[in-house]
Amino acid sequence: MKRPDLPSPESFETLLRWRRDVRRFKPEPLPDGLLECLLEQANLAPSVGNSQPWRIVRVENRTLRASARANFERANLAASAPYEETRRAQYASLKLAGFDHAPVHLAIFCDPDPAEGHGLGRQTQPLTLDYSCAGFVTLLWLSARIHGVGLGWVSILSPGELIAALDVPPSWRFIGYLLLGTPEEEHDDPELARLGWQDRGGIAPRTLRR
Numbered sequence: 398m399k400r401p402d403l404p405s406p407e408s409f410e411t412l413l414r415w416r417r418d419v420r421r422f423k424p425e426p427l428p429d430g431l432l433e434c435l436l437e438q439a440n441l442a443p444s445v446g447n448s449q450p451w452r453i454v455r456v457e458n459r460t461l462r463a464s465a466r467a468n469f470e471r472a473n474l475a476a477s478a479p480y481e482e483t484r485r486a487q488y489a490s491l492k493l494a495g496f497d498h499a500p501v502h503l504a505i506f507c508d509p510d511p512a513e514g515h516g517l518g519r520q521t522q523p524l525t526l527d528y529s530c531a532g533f534v535t536l537l538w539l540s541a542r543i544h545g546v547g548l549g550w551v552s553i554l555s556p557g558e559l560i561a562a563l564d565v566p567p568s569w570r571f572i573g574y575l576l577l578g579t580p581e582e583e584h585d586d587p588e589l590a591r592l593g594w595q596d597r598g599g600i601a602p603r604t605l606r607r
Contacts, residue, residue: 414585416538419547422498422578431544432501432577439537444529448514451533451572454563456502464562465504465554465574466496472553491592494551499576504559505534506569530572537575547580 404412436453444450456462477488496502507530509523519525534550541548556571590596 412539412542415583416542417547417580417584417587419549419576419578419580420492420495420588421581422495422500422547422549422576423581424498424500425579426500427546427578431546435537435540435544435546435577438540439533442529442533442536444514444532445519445525446514446517448511448517448519448526448529450508450511450513450526451530452506452508452565452569454504454506454565456504456563461562462496462502465502465559466494468554468558468562469494469496469551469574472555476553487592487594491589491594493553495549495576495578496551499549499578501575501577503575503577504563504565505530505572505575506560506565507572508566509568509570527570527572534573534575541577545579546577549576550574551576 440449442451456465473493477485480488507527509526511526538548538550551574554571554574559571559574560567560569584591587597
């Protein structure tokens, strides 16, 4: 089978740099069928044993969305407590979620015992299921960016509260609450770097030789 034409290394790196964690969205809905297209593309993500353990809840009910937002606000307040005063004030100034305007809300969970895959590859490392779900989110992120859609990954939530509110199986593990929509503005650098929270570092300090 002939290999299809692939993007250049330069265009791929550009995509990676434009893959930003978006917090500011325009409220208009996505074009019809686009979300389904993005999810189908993300569903091509690799997974341990080909188990595809990701489980997606499309949160469309306004009451459930409000519940998720309240969950975030409580968790975010608690998360600020350990910081010293100056850092806490900086933390409070950060916009860490875009619940109010994002037209699409997705809750991503991991099924810890999927029938698919028949247990292959996860007997010694069960967390490879969670890693597979993170790979799904990464592909969704990249696919969204190619189509001009922004994605924000909200992790500051109480998993137990969210599982109860969405009435999903209690055994599912929470991966992240994703907000998708058209970005208000475009940037090729992380917002946390622009706001002075943390710059992105190189790979050398994160690489060991043995």
